[in-house]
Amino acid sequence: NAGVTQTPKFQVLKTGQSMTLQCAQDMNHNSMYWYRQDPGMGLRLIYYSASEGTTDKGEVPNGYNVSRLNKREFSLRLESAAPSQTSVYFCASSGQRNQPQHFGDGTRLSIL
Amino acid sequence: AQRVTQPEKLLSVFKGAPVELKCNYSYSGSPELFWYVQYSRQRLQLLLRHISRESIKGFTADLNKGETSFHLKKPFAQEEDSAMYYCALSGGNQGGKLIFGQGTELSVKP
Numbered sequence: 086n087a088g089v090t091q092t093p094k095f096q097v098l099k100t101g102q103s104m105t106l107q108c109a110q111d112m113n114h115n116s117m118y119w120y121r122q123d124p125g126m127g128l129r130l131i132y133y134s135a136s137e138g139t140t141d142k143g144e145v146p147n148g149y150n151v152s153r154l155n156k157r158e159f160s161l162r163l164e165s166a167a168p169s170q171t172s173v174y175f176c177a178s179s180g181q182r183n184q185p186q187h188f189g190d191g192t193r194l195s196i197l
Numbered sequence: 198a199q200r201v202t203q204p205e206k207l208l209s210v211f212k213g214a215p216v217e218l219k220c221n222y223s224y225s226g227s228p229e230l231f232w233y234v235q236y237s238r239q240r241l242q243l244l245l246r247h248i249s250r251e252s253i254k255g256f257t258a259d260l261n262k263g264e265t266s267f268h269l270k271k272p273f274a275q276e277e278d279s280a281m282y283y284c285a286l287s288g289g290n291q292g293g294k295l296i297f298g299q300g301t302e303l304s305v306k307p
Contacts, residue, residue, distance in 0.1 A: 125206065128241075128295075128297040130294055130296075175240070184293070185246060186243075186295060
């Protein structure tokens with residue numbers, strides 16, 4: 086029972102490089118989310134997808150793009166990585182509005 | 198503005214002592230409140246939600262709408278409770294989005 090799976094777990098990039106973080110869930114959830122976790126800031130929502138075919142900006146969308154490829158998969162892309170995007174990125178999913186979210190293990194991303 | 202505030206970045210207690218992790222929120226409506234826990238380098242896990250009114254691992258949390266608070270409590274802390282705790286809010290018009298507090302690191306010393 087995998088739940089939410091994120092790849093890769095770790096990545097180091099140089100400034101200006103591009104990267105796609107992958108997320109897949111096997112719980113048949115409608116909604117998926119991308120957060121970044123920074124010390125002292127908690128988790129901040131980058132983008133979310135309330136259902137297949139829709140995406141919306143969260144609190145900190147600048148510098149990111151997302152794709153809801155199908156119901157299972159929701160990817161996050163950094164087109165031109167910047168040091169300020171060094172963070173731990175979490176993907177989450179939920180079945181219905183206001184239901185608890187299930188999180189992946191996270192991706193530790195360092196941008197030099 | 199919708200906001201969740203956890204005033205303590207770090208809370209350090211001794212094993213067996215009572216614990217209270219504070220959470221205050223600002224929301225115009227009827228929110229759903231959650232507590233999530235993240236053990237060292239693990240994924241976030243749901244600990245409690247106010248609507249279920251249950252006790253998990255000895256923790257309880259009561260929603261106080263008058264004080265707009267959802268404090269997490271445990272009468273006797275254990276070393277294995279050491280973790281990062283996040284309070285989170287979800288509102289009916291938010292499409293299931295969660296607003297997280299800054300987190301409180303709980304350290305339980307032997």
